[in-house]
Amino acid sequence: MPFVNLPRIRPLWLRLLFLLALGLPGFTGWPTGRLTMQLAGCTAFTPELAHMIVWTGYACLVWLVVLARVGGNRFLGYMGAAFIFGLTVAVLGALMRRIFPILAGGMLAEAVSFKLLRILLNILIFLPYSIFFINSFSAKNLVDRVARMRGRYRTLGLHLALAFRVLQHTGEVIFNLFDIWKETHPDLILPRHRKTWKAGRRLPAQVIRWIWQAIHAWIFACIVHTFEPIPSMVDDIEKIDRAQTRGVS
């Protein structure tokens, strides 16, 4: 199957095409939207159930492609991250809509639940897909190719190549941060030091505060550690750029 050794698919545009085709339902809603309508029209399924069946089927396809290429351990890592992120968004979304009903915009409770479920499923599909997509291309090869280009799109191309490398670097940073997090909080989802959590009625508020603080810490740690080497990356890319401008022997 072509996806078994995706980085070896040449030329590059064919690999890009394959990945874009895989993500097509996410970009355009086709053909999943059409399938959902057909399924809802010709069976006893409600439109919501038909939607979930079609999108779950699509999710299985994406997961299969990712699993076949990245291997079981890494796939579990991607899915773990997607579940944590997806559940956090869904649970916080539900809580916020309960506390501030105006956010639901007059939607029925069932409609809100369905919307949150859709968000969860989308995250479970597109987070692993995005990481897979980004890592399917070599930033170094991209920089080399763009640096060899001539014309007005060269500078823009170099900026995009840098942005692409920074995105890739986020994945590397997360694995490093995870080690640090594990040393600090070995239970992973609970703080290491939580003696005051025995306080009874205040517990839910403290748990929410902890989750909020943890999300905040992770977001900023990822941003800070991802951005930290940018000056050095820019310096390296500028060197490649100048070497190609001078002409390499």
Add this chain to the structure above:
Amino acid sequence: MSSPRIHRFDTFEQQTAFCARATGVVLPRMTFGKKAFFQDLGAWSRSSRGGGDRPETACIMPDPIQGLSFPRALDVLHSSLSLSSSAVRERDLYGLMGRFGLDPEKATQPIVTLSGGEVLLLNFAKAEAMRPVVSKLVACSPIHWLNRRRYRYWNQLTEGYGQNGHATEVALLEGEPYPGDPVTVDERSPVRLPPMEWLLELMPLTVVFDEIPFPFHHPASRLVYQLDKGTSLHLASPTLMTGDNGVGKSIFAKIAAGVIKAASGRLAIASSSGAGACRLLFQDAIDQIFGQSIDGHRRWTFLFDRQLAARAEEMLAAVENDVRAALNTDSDLLHALLPKQRRCTLLQAKLSLTAERLADAPALLILDEPAWGLSKQAAQAFVEAVCRRAAAQGTAVMIISHQQEWWRRLARSRCHLLKTAPHTITIREVSTDAVC
């Protein structure tokens, strides 16, 4: 042939500022909090405009991993070699790695998982690859993480630059060793510490690193740790852990701290403060601040335990006072310790992270290369203060370091890690003075 020009600095912050001036690569400060970080990044983006008239420079950053822009050694070296040649062959890449003491299997290993010494050696190989197109080499603490017998790789690099007539500027911290410096033996009497023993129990321990099939293939590997004799070691604290670059010291520390899980075997630690828990100050401790300010990180860690928060504050104040007293003889070194209202230096980050860990009263505290980014005097004052406080509460301390001489007055025992078979690491207790 020009010889390297050595600059010495009292603090990591001064060394980093020098590196930025010399290379134009201004890395944002990591220990000053989010606001300062983004201000620095903004200032860099406003001032950075294509390098200007600055001569092309190869650079080894204060945190050497920051100079490696691509995810694998092969990519880094390929991009550096292709600055001067359009036809880079695979054997050139492996040849370059071999010349700087890097095993071929490191070529595809993700850089973030390389040991500190291997990262430095890869920086050397990168600088060598860039030699035809640069006119200067700027290196910060280029041998701090290296085993003494690997200094030759640095000498080899600088000789090459010298022969080409390129300038080499080396930024060292005060007291940091440099190849060719006379070895000075610290004749002062040993640091006085209460006697303390701890127990390391180790049934052959296997760690498995799975195959990485994506995005680039890297084969699976495994390491087995075993003791030289028997299954337990009674060690006097503080214990110094030594071993060659890439032998697996930091991996051992991470296993002990529960960060890496062993596939089989058993590792147990016991000291007078109890059994089990082990805390770790990472080699690149700066990352452990988790993108926060120093005080902000400490407050966040103890958000739900006021008692421990107070204990950590007391501990921090105590070690900070000890270090301040020890550094008082040299006002320049005191720049590493700003007033407590604005703690933001690397030394203060390390002090705070260590106080957080000591407040937890673990059985063992491991300090992985605690001297990185510190002058000799500051590093000794810091580790001595930590050992003193740790001993008072029954916590054993293990120091992982390549600077054996720095801890001569402090270490009461020493473990040496040795590769005795391709995947087997043997831990041996040796005399604190032994040369391994």
